[in-house]
Amino acid sequence: MPxxxxxxxxxxxxxxxxxxxxxxxxxxxVLIFKASGIFNYAQGVMALFAALTLVGxxxxxxxxxxxxNTIFGTEMHDFGWHVPxxxxxxxxxxxxxxxxxxxxxxxLKHLVNQPPIILxxxxxxxxxxxxxxxxxxWGSDIKKLDVGLPQGISGVIDETTFDWxxxxxxxxxxxIAATIVAAIxxxxxxxxxxxxxxxxxxxxxxxxxxxxxxxxxxLRFIWVLVWSIAGFVALVAGIMWGTKSGVQFSLSLIAxxxxxxxxxxxxxxxxGAIVGGLIxxxxxxxxxxxxxxxxxxxxxxxxxxxxxxxxxxxRPQGLFGEKIIERV
Amino acid sequence: xxxxxxxxxxxxxxxGAVVMEMKNITLRFGGVVAIENISFDIRQGEIRAxxxxxxxxxxxxxxxxxxxxxxxxxxxxYKGAQRQAMKPHAIARQGIARTFQNIALFNGMSTLDNIMxxxxxxxxxxxxxxxxxxxxxxxxxxxxxxxxxxIIDFLEIQSIRxxxxxxxxxxxxKRVELARALAAEPTLLLLDEPMAGMNVEEKEDMSRFILDVxxxxxTTIALIEHDxxxxxxxxxxxxxxDYGKKIGDGTPEEVINNQEVIDAYLGVAHD
Numbered sequence: 001m002p003x004x005x006x007x008x009x010x011x012x013x014x015x016x017x018x019x020x021x022x023x024x025x026x027x028x029x030v031l032i033f034k035a036s037g038i039f040n041y042a043q044g045v046m047a048l049f050a051a052l053t054l055v056g057x058x059x060x061x062x063x064x065x066x067x068x069n070t071i072f073g074t075e076m077h078d079f080g081w082h083v084p085x086x087x088x089x090x091x092x093x094x095x096x097x098x099x100x101x102x103x104x105x106x107x108l109k110h111l112v113n114q115p116p117i118i119l120x121x122x123x124x125x126x127x128x129x130x131x132x133x134x135x136x137x138w139g140s141d142i143k144k145l146d147v148g149l150p151q152g153i154s155g156v157i158d159e160t161t162f163d164w165x166x167x168x169x170x171x172x173x174x175x176i177a178a179t180i181v182a183a184i185x186x187x188x189x190x191x192x193x194x195x196x197x198x199x200x201x202x203x204x205x206x207x208x209x210x211x212x213x214x215x216x217x218x219l220r221f222i223w224v225l226v227w228s229i230a231g232f233v234a235l236v237a238g239i240m241w242g243t244k245s246g247v248q249f250s251l252s253l254i255a256x257x258x259x260x261x262x263x264x265x266x267x268x269x270x271x272g273a274i275v276g277g278l279i280x281x282x283x284x285x286x287x288x289x290x291x292x293x294x295x296x297x298x299x300x301x302x303x304x305x306x307x308x309x310x311x312x313x314x315r316p317q318g319l320f321g322e323k324i325i326e327r328v
Numbered sequence: 329x330x331x332x333x334x335x336x337x338x339x340x341x342x343x344g345a346v347v348m349e350m351k352n353i354t355l356r357f358g359g360v361v362a363i364e365n366i367s368f369d370i371r372q373g374e375i376r377a378x379x380x381x382x383x384x385x386x387x388x389x390x391x392x393x394x395x396x397x398x399x400x401x402x403x404x405x406y407k408g409a410q411r412q413a414m415k416p417h418a419i420a421r422q423g424i425a426r427t428f429q430n431i432a433l434f435n436g437m438s439t440l441d442n443i444m445x446x447x448x449x450x451x452x453x454x455x456x457x458x459x460x461x462x463x464x465x466x467x468x469x470x471x472x473x474x475x476x477x478x479i480i481d482f483l484e485i486q487s488i489r490x491x492x493x494x495x496x497x498x499x500x501x502k503r504v505e506l507a508r509a510l511a512a513e514p515t516l517l518l519l520d521e522p523m524a525g526m527n528v529e530e531k532e533d534m535s536r537f538i539l540d541v542x543x544x545x546x547t548t549i550a551l552i553e554h555d556x557x558x559x560x561x562x563x564x565x566x567x568x569x570d571y572g573k574k575i576g577d578g579t580p581e582e583v584i585n586n587q588e589v590i591d592a593y594l595g596v597a598h599d
Contacts, residue, residue: 196465197451204434204445211432214394215512216420216449 006167011289012282017175019281020182021244024237025258026265026273027186028230033267035206035226036108038119042127044255046096046231049134051238051247054092055145056138058083063137085147089235096231104224112219131252140249145242149177178240185236186274189229193270198225260308266321275319280304334371337564344372346405347516347548348393353402355388362388363399364572370516375542376550377559379583380569381592386552387429389569390518393550394426395419407515421449423515427505427522429552435494439485439504440476442493446511447472476511482544483507483537499530503537510541517541519551523558531555535562556593560584568592 025047032040040046056063060079069075083091107122150173162168193199204212205222213219241251257280265276284303292299311318334344348370355363363385370376378386391397392404395416404411406422425446434442451468480486483503488496493504502522509517522538523531535558541547553559559566560580568576568583570592576583583589 195469197448200441200445201448203437203441204448207434207436208432210396210428211434212445213396213416214420214426214428214432215445215508216417217445218415218417 002165003167006165008286008289010167010169010171011285013169013171014175015282015285016278017171017179017281018285019278020175020179020274021237021240021277022254022257022261022280023274023277024178024182024185024233024240025254026261026277027189027270028233028237029255029258029262030265030267030270030273031189031230031233032226034270035202036119036223037116037206038123039116039267040230041120041123041255042130043230043234044252044258045127045130045134046099046234047238047241047254048247048249048251049099049130049238050092050096050231050235051145051242051251052134052138052143053095054088054147054235054239055143055242055247057091058085058088058145058147059143061138066139067136089147089239092235093232096235097228100224100227100231103227104220108223109220127252131249135249142246142248143242145239145247147239147243149174149239149243151243174240174244181236181240182274185233186270189270198222202226257304260304262318263308263311264318266318269318269320272318272320280307283307341373341543341564343374343564346370347372347407348550349405350389350392351403351405353389353392353399353404355385355392355397355399361572363392365402366567366569366572366574367402368567368574368577370548370550372548373542373546374548374565375538375563376548377563377566378550378552378569379554379556379559379566383571384569385572386569387520390426390520390550390552393516394424394518420512423512424518425509425512425514425516426518427502427509427520429520429524431498431501431505433493433501433505433508436492438490439493439496439507440480440489442504443476443479443507443511444472446508447476449512475513479507479510482540483510499526499533502526502530502534506534506537506541510545510547513545514547517547517549519549521552521554523553523555531558538562556584 025044028043028046029040032038032043055061060081060083062068062076062078065077103126107126108119111119111122152173154171154173154176157171158168193203201212201217202222202225204215204217205219209219212222237254238247238251241254245251261273261276261280263276264279265272265274284300287303288297288299334342336342346369349367350369351367353363353366354361366389378389380386388397392399395414395418398413406424411419434445437445451472480489483506485500485503485507488500488504493501496504506519506522509519519538523534526534538549538551539562542549551563563580565578566576566580566583567574568586568589570588575592576586576589578586
């Protein structure tokens with residue numbers, strides 16, 4: 001029996017770390033939703049686009065090479081250089097900031113004061129545009145992403161746990177790295193929003209646009225800032241998921257996994273996104289481990305959504321969301 | 329009276345030169361004329377009231393001053409120069425702060441944080457600065473905190489500093505909103521019905537604070553108010569609006585004896 005228990009513990013640990021990966025994606029949603037009340041459907045595609053851009057820059061790929069070659073009949077594919085990971089990440093971040101500016105200028109600016117559903121539709125359009133644009137810019141091959149993050153089984157943990165319990169835990173070093181990165185990311189975000197003037201302005205805009213304007217906050221600047229930060233979070237998520245499973249277009253579907261996380265944690269809470277991710281991660285792994293064999297497995301595909309559904313029935317604002325009180 | 333150099337109020341306060349002048353302002357929403365050809369001025373150190381029945385266009389006038397609305401016709405002169413149409417946040421940075429009729433506070437934040445947002449326009453250190461080098465940013469934050477604490481003392485809201493404003497009773501929320509506007513150290517403070525929905529005691533408190541603010545900081549104040557008693561007590565000059573038109577302008581005594589104003593308030597038939 002202790003064998004079983006140890007195995008359950010291992011599953012839980014792995015679930016926690018898988019949950020961190022979900023949280024990373026959910027974070028981007030929360031940031032934009034908090035600041036502007038927009039549910040940004042494009043967040044998953046942003047992660048994909050960021051990862052594509054990062055790989056493209058790293059490998060010295062020529063952007064739009066396919067298009068150029070077709071039009072001019074040339075045969076160019078890459079610049080023939082290799083950009084170091086750190087520099088490539090900075091450049092990719094630059095691209096995401098540029099993207100934020102473009103989104104503000106061509107979409108958000110024109111949709112001020114529109115109902116949320118309009119903005120939501122706009123982000124759906126944006127998602128499809130970006131997917132096509134990413135394809136056109138960098139090609140549709142599955143690419144390997146390597147920015148020097150450790151990967152594979154952690155030997156230290158395997159041996160230590162074997163010495164202690166006589167059973168070696170299998171834990172991916174990439175998951176450990178993702179956990180550390182997520183912890184740093186969340187701390188930085190919280191510090192930023194609590195202790196800097198832009199952070200305070202961001203929270204102000206999230207609360208009341210008119211009042212924010214009246215104290216001299218530029219909405220446009222805040223939107224660019226928020227989308228830049230969401231772009232940065234998307235880049236981090238893109239790096240983690242890209243390293244784990246390769247940069248491919250199915251990456252944009254991780255957005256769908258973030259939805260139940262948001263319903264659990266609440267759309268407006270950064271800690272909620274983290275806890276929600278962890279619950280989904282652990283929940284689906286443990287459920288698969290305990291109940292899966294009885295009902296034929298593959299529960300991981302639907303468990304998160306079922307959990308979200310339960311939450312919608314009993315606690316629609318999520319664990320950390322603000323309770324919705326309508327004053328009459 | 330010759331107003332070019334200002335005047336002295338009955339209670340002996342010196343009122344200075346014109347800070348803001350509205351010239352022939354007309355504001356339309358489609359076919360509805362909210363403000364029709366209105367001119368008036370606001371002087372340094374003055375408490376200027378805008379009164380009128382419901383729907384007279386008072387709030388629209390305040391929204392024109394702080395840039396939420398842009399009038400189709402007319403000129404706005406501020407600090408001696410004609411003001412171009414600009415965004416509300418840019419106008420706020422020029423020293424015009426305001427409160428709202430239906431309280432617009434940042435409900436998720438504490439009283440202190442709400443008031444701190446009022447100081448945003450005075451904070452210099454850039455995002456990068458704050459991220460890389462904490463020293464100056466921290467020093468700035470504590471300097472700003474000092475100013476904010478002064479205002480908190482002034483408005484007697486020490487005990488609710490850490491309370492999320494969403495949980496405060498209405499009267500206190502109004503006071504926090506005033507504090508946030510004051511924190512910007514505005515040249516011109518706009519108050520949209522600062523006493524709406526208050527009981528007598530709260531009204532008296534608020535009147536006292538408005539007078540104290542004017543006295544202590546020399547802030548020029550333009551306010552909209554329904555309670556005529558309050559208006560007569562605290563304002564130096566009054567603009568009266570009705571159906572988007574100006575029907576009276578002068579000291580409280582002048583205005584209250586104006587037949588057109590009496591008609592508007594008592595509801596004499598328009599013929």
